[in-house]
Amino acid sequence: MLTRKPSAIKPSEITPESIYRQRRKFMQDVVSTGVAGALVASFPGLILAKDKDSTAKLAGENLSAIGKSPYSTGEPLTPFDDVTTYNNFYEFGTDKGDPVRYSGQFKPRPWSIAIEGECARPGVYDLEDFIAPHQLEDRIYRLRCVEAWSMVIPWVGIPLGDMLKRFEPTSRARYVAFTTVYRPDEMPGQKRSVLQWPYVEGLRMDEAMNPLSILSVGLYGKVLPNQNGAPIRLIVPWKYGYKSIKSIVKIVFTEKEPPTTWNISAPGEYGFYSNVNPEVNHPRWSQRKERRIGDFFKRETLMFNGYADQVASLYAGMDLHKHF
Amino acid sequence: MRALLTVKNFLFVCCLVPFFILVFNAATGNLGANPIEKVRLFTGDWTLYFLLITLTITPLRKISGWNELIRYRRMLGLYAFFYACLHFFSYLILDQFFDWEEIGRDIIKRPYITIGVAAFVLLIPMAVTSTNKMMKRLGKNWKKLHSLIYLITTLGVLHFLWLVKADIREPVLMGIILISLLILRLPWLNNIKSYLKNRLAEQS
Numbered sequence: 440m441l442t443r444k445p446s447a448i449k450p451s452e453i454t455p456e457s458i459y460r461q462r463r464k465f466m467q468d469v470v471s472t473g474v475a476g477a478l479v480a481s482f483p484g485l486i487l488a489k490d491k492d493s494t495a496k497l498a499g500e501n502l503s504a505i506g507k508s509p510y511s512t513g514e515p516l517t518p519f520d521d522v523t524t525y526n527n528f529y530e531f532g533t534d535k536g537d538p539v540r541y542s543g544q545f546k547p548r549p550w551s552i553a554i555e556g557e558c559a560r561p562g563v564y565d566l567e568d569f570i571a572p573h574q575l576e577d578r579i580y581r582l583r584c585v586e587a588w589s590m591v592i593p594w595v596g597i598p599l600g601d602m603l604k605r606f607e608p609t610s611r612a613r614y615v616a617f618t619t620v621y622r623p624d625e626m627p628g629q630k631r632s633v634l635q636w637p638y639v640e641g642l643r644m645d646e647a648m649n650p651l652s653i654l655s656v657g658l659y660g661k662v663l664p665n666q667n668g669a670p671i672r673l674i675v676p677w678k679y680g681y682k683s684i685k686s687i688v689k690i691v692f693t694e695k696e697p698p699t700t701w702n703i704s705a706p707g708e709y710g711f712y713s714n715v716n717p718e719v720n721h722p723r724w725s726q727r728k729e730r731r732i733g734d735f736f737k738r739e740t741l742m743f744n745g746y747a748d749q750v751a752s753l754y755a756g757m758d759l760h761k762h763f
Numbered sequence: 764m765r766a767l768l769t770v771k772n773f774l775f776v777c778c779l780v781p782f783f784i785l786v787f788n789a790a791t792g793n794l795g796a797n798p799i800e801k802v803r804l805f806t807g808d809w810t811l812y813f814l815l816i817t818l819t820i821t822p823l824r825k826i827s828g829w830n831e832l833i834r835y836r837r838m839l840g841l842y843a844f845f846y847a848c849l850h851f852f853s854y855l856i857l858d859q860f861f862d863w864e865e866i867g868r869d870i871i872k873r874p875y876i877t878i879g880v881a882a883f884v885l886l887i888p889m890a891v892t893s894t895n896k897m898m899k900r901l902g903k904n905w906k907k908l909h910s911l912i913y914l915i916t917t918l919g920v921l922h923f924l925w926l927v928k929a930d931i932r933e934p935v936l937m938g939i940i941l942i943s944l945l946i947l948r949l950p951w952l953n954n955i956k957s958y959l960k961n962r963l964a965e966q967s
Contacts, residue, residue: 517796525796533930536795586928588797633929704929720872723926725865732796736860 499664502575502595502657510651510749511579517590517732519659525732526666527584528685529634530619530626537628538666545625547663547670547686556616556692559607566670570656572605573597577660578653580676582683583715583744587724590732594674595657600648608644608692616641616697617673618689634700640684641697641711642675643753651676651749654687677746679713710763714754715744719763774835778842781809782849799857806850811923813843814916815940822947825956837893840912844890851883875925882918885911916941 528538531545550566579593603615621637623629629636646652655674656663663669668685675682681701691697701709708722717727717740728737743750754762785805788794794801817839824832859866869876889909891897898905920941924934 521796529929533928535797588800723873723875723928725868725872728865730797730799735799735857737862 500662502660502662504575505595505660506574506576508576508578511577511593512581512591512745514579514581514591516579516593521732522590522592522658523664523666527586527680528628528666528668530628530636530638530686531666532628533633539664541627542665545622545665545669545686547665550670550688552671552687553689554606554691555689557609557612557694558692559609561606569602570597570671573601575656576653578655578674580651580674581744582674582676582680583729583740585679585681585709585713585721585724585726587726587729587737587740588732589729589740589744593659594653594655595660595663596653596655596674598650599652599654599673600650602654603647603690603692606692611694612692613644614641614693614695614697615644615647616689616691616693617684617687618691619684620686620688635703637688638684638700639697640673640682640699641693642682643696644692645753646675646750649750649753651746677715677743677750679709679715681709682713712754712759712762714750714759714763715740716742716759716763718742719760771835771838775838778813778839781805781846799853802853803850803858806846806853807923810843810846810850811916811919811937813839813846814912814919815937815944817843818912818916818941818944822944822952825947825952841890841893844886847883847886851880875922878918878925879922882915882922885915885918889915913945 524539525535526538527535528542531538531541548566551563552566552569553563554561575595575597577593578596579591581589582592583589617640619638620626621629623636642652653674655668655672656670658664658667663672668683671687672685673683673687682699696711699709699711701713702711715726719726726740729740730737741747785802789798789802817836820832820836820839824830855861855866859869870880871877889911892901892905892908901908920934920938923937924931927934
């Protein structure tokens with residue numbers, strides 16, 4: 440397997456120790472605030488917990504008590520209108536405008552998530568109970584689509600790892616598998632077999648536990664719009680967008696690598712890992728460059744979408760041309 | 764002659780409507796979050812539409828017997844070339860901004876771009892030889908050269924098919940239209956037509 444050296448990290452990319460320590464400190468602070476947040480889990484500001492059955496008014500409603508995160512980028516944000524009208528969400532249609540056009544009938548509430556597989560506390564959890572113990576955080580991340588465009592989006596979410604730990608995965612849990620809801624009546628795109636429904640995705644356990652991985656319930660400080668994957672979706676910012684599965688209803692801890700939708704659709708084009716990698720060629724799009732939405736000129740695509748500091752070690756010793 | 768002129772002028776303006784829609788949307792900022800992609804897809808669509816429209820003239824003429832139609836074929840073909848130019852330059856300028864290295868890589872590595880560029884290049888001699896003068900000068904070879912349109916349109920449909928990720932409805936529909944148009948050109952259609960004509964003549 441060791442046919443190639445792990446992608447070399449340039450000295451310029453290595454975080455100086457002082458900054459690293461500062462980050463640690465910051466993280467500890469964030470974590471302790473998170474604990475405090477958990478203690479007041481029932482605080483009324485957490486709108487998600489407010490009214491379980493009202494569905495209509497939730498999308499676009501403001502979320503409150505959102506913490507900041509050291510993982511946020513300071514790059515200019517992609518405008519809200521672009522983030523919410525230019526989407527790949529094939530459950531609502533394959534045109535970029537279809538999700539906003541055809542997701543009006545979708546009901547993101549009430550919502551429950553099934554936790555299954557290799558863990559001590561499987562069960563079906565109501566979304567509100569699922570989220571309540573956690574502190575919501577702003578995470579301003581770059582999003583890199585495999586189609587060579589990118590955005591900067593201020594997500595609101597909770598660290599995936601913290602969430603998963605609550606269900607006490609066993610030592611046999613090596614992967615986490617996610618499933619999107621299947622509701623052809625509300626999701627017109629699911630009436631045609633463009634992809635195999637329901638959409639499925641997966642992460643290796645250590646990827647899921649990486650602090651960059653989050654479950655998002657909002658963006659721009661507001662409840663997640665239907666077209667962006669309401670009510671809860673994954674965000675894995677160092678991987679191509681399609682890994683960040685939307686409208687999640689099931690999470691399963693597995694021993695084996697779970698199947699993933701785009702890999703089933705075109706195994707030669709979409710691998711399980713799907714890390715953003717300018718060096719690995721895709722048959723349709725050069726991945727060397729990307730167009731940031733709103734820009735005229737393309738920019739160079741960064742290894743792991745610019746998150747190499749945080750995630751490169753996960754793939755040490757792996758041939759990323761083979762495990763694309 | 765006068766009637767023809769007006770019909771032709773009318774058609775000429777009609778063919779420009781998509782272009783004006785594009786310009787209008789660009790000027791009013793209505794091309795969405797990724798305007799460059801929009802321009803590329805829109806002009807690509809209309810290139811294929813015009814290629815297919817041009818290919819309908821001959822079978823339509825045969826079936827309807829309306830020979831006048833032939834007078835509009837050249838213009839339609841040139842409009843296919845016009846939209847192909849917009850499509851090509853939207854890739855060259857808007858998308859890649861003369862990044863020759865990247866363009867070279869695209870042409871070599873991405874089959875849909877390879878055949879797209881090939882189809883565009885093949886359109887050029889057709890457009891250049893579309894004048895009456897060239898028609899006369901080339902004589903029999905003109906027809907040979909201009910049968911390139913079958914190859915070009917096929918490459919165009921394949922270009923579209925290979926570029927879509929999963930939803931192949933549109934390129935498949937275009938492929939079906941193209942195949943139908945080609946079938947309508949087969950000689951047996953003429954045979955059936957003359958057979959029916961004879962039968963009708965016998966009966967009356």
